[in-house]
Amino acid sequence: MVSNPVHGLPFLPGTSFKDSTKTAFHRSQTLGYKNGYAVARRPTVGIGGDRLQVNQLSQAELDELANKAPVLTYGQPKPAPPAEFIPAHVAFDKKVLKFDAYFQEDVPMSTEEHYRIRQVNIYYYLEDDSMSVMEPIVENSGIPQGKFIKRQRIAKNDVGDHYHWKDLNRGIDLTIYGKTFRIVDCDQFTQVFLESQGIELNPPEKMALDPYTELRKQPLRKYVTPSDFDQLKQFLTFDKQVLRFYAIWDDTDSMYGECRNYIIHYYLMDDTVEIREVHERNNGRDPFPLLMNRQRMPKVLVKNAKTFPQCVLEISDQEVLEWYTAKDFIVGKPVTILGRTFFIYDCDPFTRQFYKEKFGISDLPSIDVSKQEPPPVKQELPPYNGYGLIEDSAQNCFALIPKAPKKDIVKMLLNDNKVLRYLAIMESPIPEDKDRRFIFSYFLATDMISIFEPPVRNSGIIGGKYLGRTKVVKPSSPVDTPIYYGPGDFFIGAVIEVFGHRFIILDVDEYVLKYLETNADQYSPEALSSIQKHVQKKAAPAPEPENKQAKEDPGGQELETLIDAVQKQLKDYSCQDNIREAFQVYDKEESGYVDREAFFKICESFNVPIDDSLIKELIRICSHGEEKINYYNFVRAFSN
Structure with a gap:
């Protein structure tokens, strides 16, 4: 290891040198842990383990120097250092x-x-x-x-x-x-x-x-004074003696509640109570005979806690202050048993005699508790709104899911496929509507009316079904109780108003005449007379023509007008020569007349529209009695 060459030199400017051989630069720890809590501690060595200077200041002294302000020599006294922090x-x-x-x-x-x-x-x-x-x-x-x-x-x-x-x-x-x-x-x-x-x-x-x-902590044994009441004597005295009361339980105030009858039995031998149900035939209830078994019935209980399980545990004598006795059951007064209030309205003769001897009550009434049914509420229909038939609209008021109104099956079977047909024109100020012809069909099975307009070529009006099958209300009938058109309302000259349009009856078919003969009571005298005059007019024989001019013109001006109308209506139908030749084959005598059977046979072979109202009217004018028809004037209607 190389020693520090500058060790021992004074720490003066120019004499401080960095130790190039130093490799440790770590700092000493300033925090420690005691009993799991962090505490501050003062380091003993400097960075890298160097010796600290002897005159190093403490942290408190450094804080004091940092916060110290210069004062005069004889200024304010030096404040005391803050108290040392002590953790909780x-x-x-x-x-x-x-x-x-x-x-x-x-x-x-x-x-x-x-x-x-x-x-x-x-x-x-x-x-x-x-x-x-x-x-x-x-x-x-x-x-x-x-x-x-x-x-x-x-x-x-x-x-x-x-x-x-x-x-x-x-x-x-x-x-x-x-x-x-x-x-x-x-x-x-x-x-x-x-x-x-x-x-x-x-x-x-x-x-x-x-x-x-x-x-x-209390002593275990307690002395209980014996009762002076002899239960054996009560059993022997009142054995097989039972008080019978008739009561009702009215629960109609609750949802799905009802008023039910019961019989209350009170056994005198042991003061027990039994409640039996009274069943009626077909009442829909299971035949349980008892509502409550025979038992002693508590009247007043000890005030227990709310959590006392009365529905699970049996009630003992300690929880009961008073029991039900015979004096609690009085005719005409209610009695509450196990939360149900029964009204006693009658008793049997033995019970009446017992109350008279025991309690001195001799006037126990017999109360009538039968309830009279209220009168049925009249069902009123709301005002008719005008949509559809009133019979169909009324079905929405009778049931949640409406059903079709009931039909007269007998009437439908008797009048099946029976239809009355009438020829009518429209009464209208419009000139184009005056020449329009309509066929009314009245269905006797359902009292419905349908209107058909025969199509006319080049008339500018589309023919066909004008009104489907429906019932037509008379204009003068009330809204809530409508009056529909019947067979008696259709006669020659009658005005029929259908949804704001007025029609005039001009002619009837042969079946209407037959129906009139069998059901004359359905028509008024005016209607009968109008139809009879029309029938007589059609049945009257035409006079023999005196000359050729009369032969060719039996109807006069009326015939000419009708021929012109037919020519205008059927101007494209040109078959005069062919029809004339066919009629002449049957008219061997050249009289100008043919039989009705041959006449209609020829018209059918040439597709002549004989069902048209104008054609019918032309045939009627050209008819000579009931057997002959003048075909000369009839053929003129088909010439150009």
Whole structure:
């Protein structure tokens, strides 16, 4: 090892040299640990292990020099150095506050005790503000005791604050992890410490005693005075004697509740009560005979704790102050048994005689509890809104899922495929609507009406179905009780208003005439007379033409007008020569007339639209009686 050549030289400017052979530059530790806590310590060597100067100043002296201000020689006195810092673990080491407390614990499954008092000691450690709860061990207690809550800092609220010794005092409740401890007293050191810190202590309280522990200290045997009531005499005297009461239980105030009948039996031999159900046929209930078995019924119970399991444990004589007796069952008064209130409305003759001899009550009434059913509420339909038929709309008010209204099946079977047809024109101020023809079909099975308009070529109006099957309401009928059109409303000259459009009936088919003969009671006298006149007019024979001009023009001006209308309607239908030749084959006598059968056969072969209202009217004018038809004028309607 090479020695330092400059060792021993004075530390003067120009004489200080760096030791090039030095390799250690570490600094000494200034912190240490004692009992797990960091403490400051003064280094003994310098950097790299060099010797420290003898006159090195302490940290306190360095702080004083750093903060010292220059003053005069005879100025302010030198202040005293600050006190040395002492940590809390050193100042409050082994200093503990002790409090005496207790908490109450419920005992739900015991017949001898309902709750117990458990005494504990609460310790508060000042050095780190931690707490612990210790329960003194009691020999043969059967309860795990000792450390109840281990030493830790205990939260005071949900924010994160912890309990401090300033929060502790005598006569307060302290809640730790859901347990409420009642602090009653503290030791002498705790009292002196809190008073020295300016806390005013509450007066001490007495420690609560455990009732079961105090009960164990009493003598085991107790003398009970025997009762002077002879139960054997009661059994022999009232054997087989039973009071019978008729009662009802009205539970209609609750949901799905009802009023039910019961029979209450009171056995005089042992003062027991039995409640039997009264079943009716087809009441939908299981045939259980008893609502409550025969047993003694408590009337007044001892006020027990809320946790007393009455539904599990049997009630003994110690829990009952008064039992039900015969004087508690009076006709006309309610009686509450096991939470149900029964109203007694009658009893049997033996019970009436017993109350008369025993209690002097001779006027036990018989109360009528039968309830009269309220009158049925009349169902009122809402106002009709005008959409659809009122019968269909009313079904939405009768059921949640509406059904189709009921139909008259007998009427539908009797009038199946029976249809009354009428020829009508539209009453309209529009000139184009005056020549339009419509066929009304009235269905007797459903009382519905359909309207069909025969298509006319080059008329500018699309023919076809004008109105589907539906019931048509008369314009003067009320909205809630509509009156629909019937067969009696259709006659010659009748005005039918269908949804704002007015139609005039001009003609009827042959089936309407047959229906009129069998159902004349459905038509008014005016309707009957109009149809009869129309039928007579159609059945009247046409006069024989005196000459050729009369032969060719049997209808006069009416025929000419009708021929012009047919020519305008069927101007593209030109088959005069062919039809004339066909008629002349059948008219061998050249009289100008053919039979009706031959006439319609020829029209069918040439596709003549005989169903058209104008064609029908032309055939009617050209008819000569019921057997002959003048085909001369008929053929003229198809010429150009």
